[in-house]
Amino acid sequence: MLKFQNKVILVTGSGTGIGQTVAKLFAENGASIIILGRRKEPLEETKKILDEIISRVKSNAKVWLFSGVDVSDETGVSQMFDSLKNSNVSVDVVVNNAGVSGPVTCFSNAPLEEFKSTVAIHLTGTFWTSTQALKVMKPGAKIVTISTFFTEERPFEQRPYRFRSPYTASQGAKNRLAEAMSWELAEKGIVSIATNPGPVHSDRIYKTVYPKAAAEFLRTSGFEDLTPSEVEAANKEIVGLLGENEQTVKDGIAKAASAVAKMKNGDAEKIAQTLARLLAKIQEIAEKVQKNTSFMIADRQFLSQMQVAQTVMTLADDDIAKILNGKVIPGDRVFYPVKPHITTSAPQVHQPDFASQVFVFTIDATDKGDAERAAFLAQHVEKNGGKAVCLISNETSKENQELISSKFHSHTVNLKSPEEIQRWLNAAKNIGKISAVVHITGKVPQDIKIIDLSRKRWDDLVDKFVNTPATVLQSAFEMFVPGGSKDPRLYKDASGTAVIIGPDMPSGAKISGSDRARVEVFRGALRPFATTVNQELSDVLKSKVRSFLVLPGGVDGKESDNAKITQALNYFVTDTARRSSEITFCVDETRE
Template sequence: MLKFQNKVILVTGSGTGIGQTVAKLFAENGASIIILGRRKEPLEDTKKILDEIINRVKSNAKVWLFPGVDVSDELGVSQMYDSLQKDGVFVDVVVNNAGVSGPVTCFPNSPLDEFKSAVGIHLTGTFWTSVQALKVMRPGAKIITISTFFTEEKPYEQRPYRFRSPYTAAQGAKNRLAESMSWELVEKGIVSIATNPGPVHSDRIYKTVYPKAAAEFLRVSGFEDLSPSEVEIANKDIVGLLGEDEKTTKDGIAKAADAVLKVKGGDAQKIAQTLTKLLAKIQEIAEKVQKNTSFMIADRQFLSQTQVAQTVLTLADDDIAKILNGKIIPGDRVFYPVKPHIATNTPTTQPSFAAEVVVFAIDATDKQDSDRAEFLAQHVEKNGGKAVCFISKETPKELQESISSKFHSHVINFKSQEEVQRWLNTAKTVGKLSTLVYLTGKVPSDLKIINLSRKDWDDLVDKFINTPATVIQTALETFVPGGKKDPRLYKGAKATIVTIGPDVPSGPKVSGADRARVEVFRGALRPFATTVNQELSDVLKSNVRAFLVLPGSIDGKDSDNAKIANALNYFVTDGSRRSSEVTFCVDETRD
């Protein structure tokens, strides 16, 4: 009997690439396969391949095809599992593979709808595909999540992935989600594992990610006589020309030249010549990025898609899965040399807020959160500054009233970038505005992730990922007006953004499950903050910084607001901008 004979494997994003390869390898080992994805044609091609394999190995297995299923779509995923349940199909292994590149650009220029879409597919798609699968899973089943090596951290280190802020945020959370589910699924006898395979040979990397990253490097400062906005217009047409034949390339450059000509004017032939040089430079940088990445690997080889599939197949083994439940495998295949980004405390610094306006954006969960906001706002005002409090309309009414009674405050919709922008512009009329402090509030303690409704999950993702991204991006545009389209304006600019939260659970009997649940969202904010700051410092040559404070400690003690205030003192100094450390666990005492 073949190893996975009589087993049913569900693979998301199985029409092409790694997903298709995983499906093929399981079919060769006797499994029946459920394939799904957004596009019908690739899935039909995959089904033909799988049917041929099944006939060859004589496994009598079956293939189910669900086209038009986007893993981020609540209804599509739910209906797929309802259909399987109605037909009496039980799933033995779910492989969370579906993914997208997302926007490949500096965070200030990242379209928020694309940001949210990337998070929706990578993180929410993994969550919803996993929890809905419980309808058709029995003890012994496994959930295997494919993530990325860019979001696995060592002590004091976090791997940034410039131009990929939504990708890193979602993937960081996804790793921690796999861990959290492992705690909650024990009583059901179901295993949850994630794998970070490292760089893999794929069309997405070679034809999309590396070229778009190279194009973004060139957009940031402009190219020859082209402004950043003109380079961006050209890149939309020319990046996809890499590897094409001479005629296709020539026609594409001519099309891009026409688009640039409409906004720039000038000589079409000269613009076409410039764009030819631009395309050559994009290819040069993309190849350099690929080569530099290979030097971080012991054998200098990217993995093949078959090797990734073999890893997934191994993790699906009953004995191996029990040993590795809750783990992220492998821990570190790629040696990615980075400066330290995570610290436990900040230097003691005298407060300096004289004549400064500090905006506090507050999304409080409970009174402890509002007390923290009030403590920090009072700290600013005691030291010569003016505190302006923007309170999320999602904050409980009694907490809104408590804050509003003490400080100049407005209750606003944080999810509306236009509304946030309007109020930030109003704050600039009060005085010199160069600091924004965002308080996320806490992750509710009375929940289990696997039992969440889709609405409750979406609310958490909004609270801790999408809404902070909205407010932070809006603050960046407020601090550097026009910087979204002309990143050259960031050079030398100075401002401070601080995100605080969510807290580690406190108390004498905090369970591993409680900690793991909060880490899903802290795990999104760490790589997000690190990525954004690398873009600001290394790419945009800016003195704008976006720091992250993660309150609470591993021993369950309550956070000390005085330590957060001291960190705020430090963040507004020039010394903080010379350090690579951007995430601070101020209540931890470990060296």
């Protein structure tokens, strides 16, 4: 009998690439396959391939095809699993593979809707597919999530992945989500594992990610006599020409040159020559990035898609899955020399005089403790000569709003609206120079189980702990560097401090592993996000603007100490902090 005879495997994003290869390997081993994705044509081609395999191995397996299913779409995913349930189909393995590149650009230039869409596909798609799949899963079933190596490899190591902030945020959270689900699914006898395969040979990385990253390097400084905006307009037209025949490239460059010529009222023929050199430079940098990455691998080889599929199939083995339940494996094959981005408490500095300085606090309080923290920090600023302006989320309870607004200059604001945040930040500039924008996320509710959450409750959590902090940060950057999103050259030597505080680790004497893992989903999103954004600010934009992350509370369940956060704030506004690579501070943890 074939290894997966009479088993049913569901693979998201299975029309092409890794997903298709995973589906093919399971079919070779006797499984019936459920394939799904957004585009019908590649899925139909995959089904044809799978039907041929099934016929050849004589497994009598089946293939179910669900086209037009975007894993981030609540209705589409729910209806698919309802259909399977009504047909009495039981799923043995779910492979969370679907993904997109997302915007490959500096965070300050990334459209927020594209940021949110990337998070929705990678993170929410994994959550919703996994929890809806429970309708058709029995004890012994497995959920295998494919994530990325550009997240945490070790507890205090964090890898930035510049130009990929929404991707790294959602991938970091996916790793922690796989761990959290393993705790909650144990009573159902269902296993949850994640795998970070490292660099993989794929059209996406060669034709999209590396070339777009190279193009972004060139956009940030401009190219020859082209401004960043002109380079960006050209890149949209010419990056896709890499690998095409000579005539296609020539025609594409001519079209792009015509568009740029209108922007700058220039000579289209001369601009075409410049764009030809730009495209050659993009290819050169992309190839260099690929080569440099390979030199960090022992055998200098990226994995093949089949090797990733073999890893997934190994993890779906009954005995292996039980051993590795809740783990994120394998440890990545790439050796990156990583700076110490994560640390514990901030260095003590002489108390700064905040006279003539304004600190803007954006507050998304979950409970009274969050509101008290905001008041404590605001009081610290004003006690030392500064002015605190508090922008309180309109979703904060009236009681907690009053706790803050009764003591400080405050406004109730929709923190999901970048336009509204920007308006209030500009108003705050009338009070004085804004030295720091400090966002308080609030705590993750402890009365929940992830696998039981409604889609609305989940979306609210993702907004609160991922999308809203990103919205506030991007608004703060635009306030510190007006026009910098379109002309990144303006960032050079500009200064400013943006801080995200939270969410806290749960406190108390009887904190379970499940409680900690649940909070880590969202802390796991913010760590790679903050690290990636900061590397763009320092290494690419040559800026003194910085984003810091404070994660209060400790693994031992002790209460967080707000005084340690004020110590961190004092440090964050110093030149020393802006020169350091340490940007995530676990202020209540102790490490020898």
